[in-house]
Amino acid sequence: MRVMAQVAMVMNLDKCIGCHTCSVTCKQTWTNRSGTEYVWFNNVETRPGRGYPRGYEDQEKWRGGWELRHGRLVPRTGGRARRLARLFANPELPALDDYYQPWTYDYDELLSAPLGDDVPTARPRSLTDGRPTAVTWGPNWDDDLGGGPEHLAGDPVLRAMNDTVRLEYERAFMFHLPRICEHCLNPSCVAVCPSGALYKRIEDGIVLVDQDRCRGWRMCVSGCPYKKVYFNHRTGKAEKCTFCYPRVEAGEPTVCSETCVGRLRYLGVMLYDADRVGEAAAVPGEKDLYPAQLGCFLDPDDPEIARAAEESGIPHDWITAARRSPVRALISTYRLALPLHPEYRTLPMVWYVPPLSPVVDALSGSGHDGEDPANLFAAIDALRIPVEYLAGLFTAGDPAPVEAALCRLAAMRSHMRRVNLGEPQDPRIAASVGLDERSMHAMYRLLALAKYEERYVVPTTYAAGSPEPQPVSGCSLDAEGGPGMLPDEEAFHAPPSALREPAAGRANLLTWNGRDTAGLFPPRRRGTSR
Amino acid sequence: MNHPLDTALWGVLPYLVLTLFLAGSAWRYRYDRFGFTTRSSQLHESRLLSVGGPLFHYGLLFVIAGHLTGLLIPESWTEALRVSEHTYHLTSLLVGGAAGLATAAGLALLLHRRLSTPSVRRATLRTDLLLHPLLSAVLLAGLTATATGAAAHPYDYRRGVSVWFRSLFALDPDVPAMTHAPFVYRLHALLAMALFTLWPFSRLVHAFAAPLGYAVRPYIIYRSRART
Numbered sequence: 001m002r003v004m005a006q007v008a009m010v011m012n013l014d015k016c017i018g019c020h021t022c023s024v025t026c027k028q029t030w031t032n033r034s035g036t037e038y039v040w041f042n043n044v045e046t047r048p049g050r051g052y053p054r055g056y057e058d059q060e061k062w063r064g065g066w067e068l069r070h071g072r073l074v075p076r077t078g079g080r081a082r083r084l085a086r087l088f089a090n091p092e093l094p095a096l097d098d099y100y101q102p103w104t105y106d107y108d109e110l111l112s113a114p115l116g117d118d119v120p121t122a123r124p125r126s127l128t129d130g131r132p133t134a135v136t137w138g139p140n141w142d143d144d145l146g147g148g149p150e151h152l153a154g155d156p157v158l159r160a161m162n163d164t165v166r167l168e169y170e171r172a173f174m175f176h177l178p179r180i181c182e183h184c185l186n187p188s189c190v191a192v193c194p195s196g197a198l199y200k201r202i203e204d205g206i207v208l209v210d211q212d213r214c215r216g217w218r219m220c221v222s223g224c225p226y227k228k229v230y231f232n233h234r235t236g237k238a239e240k241c242t243f244c245y246p247r248v249e250a251g252e253p254t255v256c257s258e259t260c261v262g263r264l265r266y267l268g269v270m271l272y273d274a275d276r277v278g279e280a281a282a283v284p285g286e287k288d289l290y291p292a293q294l295g296c297f298l299d300p301d302d303p304e305i306a307r308a309a310e311e312s313g314i315p316h317d318w319i320t321a322a323r324r325s326p327v328r329a330l331i332s333t334y335r336l337a338l339p340l341h342p343e344y345r346t347l348p349m350v351w352y353v354p355p356l357s358p359v360v361d362a363l364s365g366s367g368h369d370g371e372d373p374a375n376l377f378a379a380i381d382a383l384r385i386p387v388e389y390l391a392g393l394f395t396a397g398d399p400a401p402v403e404a405a406l407c408r409l410a411a412m413r414s415h416m417r418r419v420n421l422g423e424p425q426d427p428r429i430a431a432s433v434g435l436d437e438r439s440m441h442a443m444y445r446l447l448a449l450a451k452y453e454e455r456y457v458v459p460t461t462y463a464a465g466s467p468e469p470q471p472v473s474g475c476s477l478d479a480e481g482g483p484g485m486l487p488d489e490e491a492f493h494a495p496p497s498a499l500r501e502p503a504a505g506r507a508n509l510l511t512w513n514g515r516d517t518a519g520l521f522p523p524r525r526r527g528t529s530r
Numbered sequence: 531m532n533h534p535l536d537t538a539l540w541g542v543l544p545y546l547v548l549t550l551f552l553a554g555s556a557w558r559y560r561y562d563r564f565g566f567t568t569r570s571s572q573l574h575e576s577r578l579l580s581v582g583g584p585l586f587h588y589g590l591l592f593v594i595a596g597h598l599t600g601l602l603i604p605e606s607w608t609e610a611l612r613v614s615e616h617t618y619h620l621t622s623l624l625v626g627g628a629a630g631l632a633t634a635a636g637l638a639l640l641l642h643r644r645l646s647t648p649s650v651r652r653a654t655l656r657t658d659l660l661l662h663p664l665l666s667a668v669l670l671a672g673l674t675a676t677a678t679g680a681a682a683h684p685y686d687y688r689r690g691v692s693v694w695f696r697s698l699f700a701l702d703p704d705v706p707a708m709t710h711a712p713f714v715y716r717l718h719a720l721l722a723m724a725l726f727t728l729w730p731f732s733r734l735v736h737a738f739a740a741p742l743g744y745a746v747r748p749y750i751i752y753r754s755r756a757r758t
Contacts, residue, residue: 080745087741089572089583096573096649128574129648191749194741199753210753215739216567233574233653236567249755463756 002274003298003309005318006185006205006349007248007267007458009257010330010337011178012447013355014409015264018144018176020044022256022265026180029255030242035234037102037127040139041241042256044178048389049142050154051179053098056227057156057341063092064225065188065344066281073282073345075192077222083192092222096233100137102127128233145174157392173358173386177393178264180256181228181241182340182348183207185272185296186281189240192223197238202464205349206243214238225344249461263450268325268457269318270349271298271309281345286396289342296347297332300325313464321459326446327351334435334443336405338394353447354390354402356409359383373414373429380406408433412447415440532705539720540708544698547723554730555738568736574649578639586636592629593672596622601695605688615686623679630673637669657732668725671718678714685712691719 026042045051059065063077077083077092096102105122113120126133142151152158183200187207190198197213198220200206209220209229216236220229229240244254248267252258257265273296280292298305300322309319322328330337330353337351363379364370380387380403387406391399411433418425430440446454532541558565572579600622608618641662644650678684690711697704708716729735 075749084741084744088587089576089580091580093572093576095576126649129652131648187750190751193751194744195739196741196743196747196751199751202752202754204755212563214567215736215741216570217741218570218572231570231573233571235564236569237564461755464754 001298001308003271003305003312003314004202004205004274005309005314005322006183006270006272007243008183008205008270008327008331008349008351009180009254010266010268010327010351010353012264012266012330012353012450013175013177014353014357014447015262016044016176016178016355017262018044018046019261020140021259021261022178023139025255025259026241029244031239033232033234034127035232036230036239038096038099038139039230039232039239041228041230041239042178042180043139044176045140046143046145047175047177047393048152048155048158049145050151051177052139053094053227054137055098055154055156056094057225058159059225059344061092062094062222062225062227064223064227065341065346066186066191067345068282068284071282071284073186073278075188075223076225077188077192077219083194083219087194087217090218090222093218093231094221094227096128097137100139100141101133101135103133103135157389160392160397161388173355173362175355175358177340177352178256179226179228179340180254180350181207181224181243182226182346182350183241183243184349185274185277185293185347186345187224188344188346189220189224189229192219193217193238194219198229201245203462204243204245204248206245206248207240208242208245209238209240211237211239225341225346226348248458251458251460253456253458257456263455266326266330266446266450266455268327269322269459270325270328270331271300271305271314271319271322272296273298277347281347286343287398289345289347290339290395290398290401293339293342293347294332297328299332300328315459315462317459318462321457324457326455326457329442329446334408334439335401336408336443336447338401338405340394341396342394343396352394353409354394354405356406356413358386359406359410360413362386371413371417373411373432376410376414377407377432380410404433408435408443409447411435412440412443416444416448532709536705536709540694540705541703543723544703547726548698551726551729555735558730558735559738566735566739567733568739569653569655569733571644571647571650571653574653575643575647578643578647582636582639582643584636585632586640589629589631589633589636592625593633596626596629600626600688601692604692604696605686615688618688619679619684619686623676627673627676630669630676634669634673637666641666655733657728661728661732661734664721664725664728668718668721671714671721675712675714675718678712685715687711687715691715 022042023040023044027040030041031039040052043052051057056062056064059076065076066073067076068074075083078086103124103126106125107122109120109122124133124135125131141147145152183206185205187198187200190200190207194217195213195215197210197215199208199210201208214237216231216238218231218238220238220240221227221231223229229238231237232239244252244256247254247258253265253267257267276296280289280296283289283292298309300306300309300319306319309322310316327337331351336353338354339348339351341348359376359379360370362383363375368375368379370376387399387402388397390402391397395401411429415425415429415437417423425437427437430437435443445451572583605615609615644654644658644662675687690707694704694707694711697707708719725734
C-alpha cells in the first residue's frame with residue numbers, strides 16, 4: 001500500500017444556477033491574456049448540450065483518455081510509437097472553430113465615429129487575425145438550450161441514447177454542469193506528453209504543466225478526454241487549470257470555489273492507495289470503473305491507514321483534514337457524489353452530486369407533491385430518461401448508483417421537510433436509503449447549509465519526504481516554470497522576481513551595445529560561482 | 531596561396547558560425563527555456579499542416595541523414611565495402627533527390643499556408659521573416675547541387691566538400707578543397723552557415739526538443755512540489 005493524498009472537489013449540481021461566476025472569475029485570474037482568449041479553465045455547460053469544445057465527449061472522434069488493448073491500458077490516442085510518428089501534425093487536435101473564434105469589438109468606433117445620423121456601432125473583430133468577423137459561436141452559445149434542438153442532437157451522451165428518449169427528454173429537464181480539470185489519478189494528458197512537461201504533484205495530486213519543459217507538441221490537448229488542456233497560440237505552450245495551486249497551498253479554496261454564489265463546490269483531501277490505481281483503471285467492465293475507483297480511496301479514520309499515511313510522508317494535519325473532508329463524506333460516506341465519465345479510465349477527482357431538482361420539478365409540474373417521499377422514489381424510478389442521461393454522464397451508463405444517490409437526496413428532502421414543519425418523523429424514510437437520522441442531519445448540514453469552513457477543508461502545503469510541514473517562502477507563482485498572471489507574453493516567462501532586473505536594463509542580441517555584457521546576463525547570485 | 535577571401539569564407543567563417551551556434555543555443559537554453567517550442571499554428575489551420583508538416587519534417591530527416599552520410603563517411607570507407615562511386619552516387623542522387631523534393635514540396639505547402647491563412651500569417655514571428663526565405667534558399671541550392679549530379683561527369687563532393695567539412699573538425703581547414711567546388715555547392719554551404727547562425731535565435735531551436743526520451747519513460751510522471 002502506498003498512501004497518497006489528493007485535494008479533490010465535489011460539485012453539488014442541484015445548486016448550480018448556471019450564472020458563470022466561476023468561469024468569469026477564473027478567467028480574470030488565469031486566462032485574461034492574449035493567446036488564451038478562447039481558453040476557459042472553468043466553464044459551465046448546459047446539459048443536455050454539446051459542451052465546450054463542441055462535442056468533446058465524442059472519444060471516437062477525439063480519442064482522449066485510455067482504452068484497454070489486450071487487457072493493457074493504453075492511451076486511446078495511441079501508444080508511444082504512434083505518438084512519436086504523429087509528432088509533426090496531431091491528427092486529433094481540435095481546431096479553434098471547435099472551441100470558438102475569439103473576438104472583440106471596435107469599441108473605439110463608439111467614441112471616434114464622426115457626427116452623423118446613424119448611431120455608431122462597435123463591430124466584431126477577430127482576435128486571431130485582426131480582421132472584421134461575424135460571430136457565429138461563443139463559449140456558451142447553447143446556454144440554457146439556446147439555439148434549439150439541433151444543438152441537442154450534437155450531445156454525444158444523448159446520441160448514445162435512442163431517439164424516442166431524446167424527444168421525451170427535451171421536455172423533461174435541463175441542468176448546468178460546471179467543469180474544471182479533473183486532476184485525475186491516472187491522467188492521460190500526462191501520459192501522452194512527449195516532453196514530460198505535464199506532471200502530477202506528489203503532495204496534493206494537482207496536475208500541472210511545466211512551462212519551461214513544454215515544447216508545444218499539443219498531444220495533451222487531444223489526450224485529455226475532458227479537453228481541459230489548452231494550447232496558448234501566442235506562446236506555443238499548453239496551459240491548463242492549476243486548481244489554483246497558489247491558493248490551495250496556502251489553505252485557501254480555488255477561485256471558482258471561493259466565488260461560487262450557489263456554494264455548490266466542496267474541497268477536501270482524499271487519501272488513496274496509489275498501488276491500486278493501475279488496477280482500478282484497467283478493470284474490464286466500464287460500469288465497474290466507478291466502484292473500482294471508490295475502492296482506491298482509503299479511510300483516514302482507520303488507525304492502520306493513518307499510520308501508513310504518516311510513513312508515506314503525509315503530515316498529520318493532512319490526515320486530520322482527510323477525516324474532516326467534505327469531499328470524502330460526499331464520495332465515500334454518503335455515496336452521493338459520482339465521477340464524470342469514469343469510462344475514460346482516467347480516474348477523475350472532481351465529482352458531482354447528481355441533480356434531483358429536475359425530478360422534483362417534473363413532479364410538481366404534473367400536479368403532484370414533489371417532496372412526498374413515495375412520489376419522489378416512484379418518480380426517480382419512473383423518470384427513466386433523466387436517470388439514464390445522468391448515468392451516461394457519471395457512471396458509464398449504470399443507472400443504479402445514480403438512482404441510489406437521487407433517492408438519498410429525496411429522502412433527505414422529505415425528512416427535513418417533516419422536521420421543519422414539525423410533523424411526526426418517520427425513521428423509515430432514512431432507513432429506506434440505508435441511513436439513520438443523524439446522518440440525514442449531517443448530510444443536510446453539509447449540502448443545504450454548506451458552511452464555508454465545512455465546505456472547504458484545505459490544509460496548507462508541505463514538502464513531500466519531510467513529515468513536518470515546511471514554511472512557504474514567497475509566492476510559488478514566482479517559482480521557475482510557474483505560470484504567472486501578468487498580461488503580456490514577455491512578463492509571462494520573466495525570471496523569478498528575485499532575479500528580475502528592471503526592464504530597461506535588459507538587453508538581447510538586437511539591443512546589445514556591443515561593448516560589455518551589461519544587461520545580457522542576470523546579476524550574479526551571491527554564493528554561486530560561475 | 532589561398533585568396534584571403536577564400537580563407538575567410540572557408541577557413542574562418544565556419545568557426546565563427548559554429549561558435550555562435552553552440553554559444554547561442556546554450557545562451558538561449560539558459561535564459562529562454564520558455565522559448566523552446568514548436569510555436570505550432572495547428573490550432574488555426576489543420577488541413578494543410580497535416581500534409582505539409584509531416585512531408586517537410588520527414589523529408590528533412592532523410593535529408594539530414596543523407597548529409598551526415600555524405601559528409602562524415604570518407605569515400606575510402608564505402609570503397610572498402612565494395613560500393614563503387616557510381617553506385618553510391620546514383621543512390622544518393624535518387625534517395626537524396628526524392629527526400630529533397632519531398633522537403634521542398636512540404637515547405638512550399640507550409641509557406642503557402644502561412645501566407646494564405648490570415649490567422650497563421652498574423653502568428654508569424656519576426657525571425658520567421660528571415661528564416662523562411664533562408665530555409666527555402668538553402669533547400670533550393672541543395673536541390674540544384676543534387677540535380678547537377680545527374681550530369682555526365684558529376685562533381686564528386688566526397689572528394690571536395692566532404693574533405694573540407696571533415697578538415698574543419700581536425701582544426702586544419704582544407705580551404706582549396708572548397709574553392710575548387712562548383713559554385714552551387716559553395717552557395718549551399720554559405721547559406722547553410724547563415725542558417726546555423728540564425729538557428730539559436732529562431733524557432734529552429736525546437737529541433738533540440740526532439741522528445742526521444744518519451745519512448746522509454748513511464749506514462750505517468752510524479753513530481754514533488756519541493757524543487758529538486
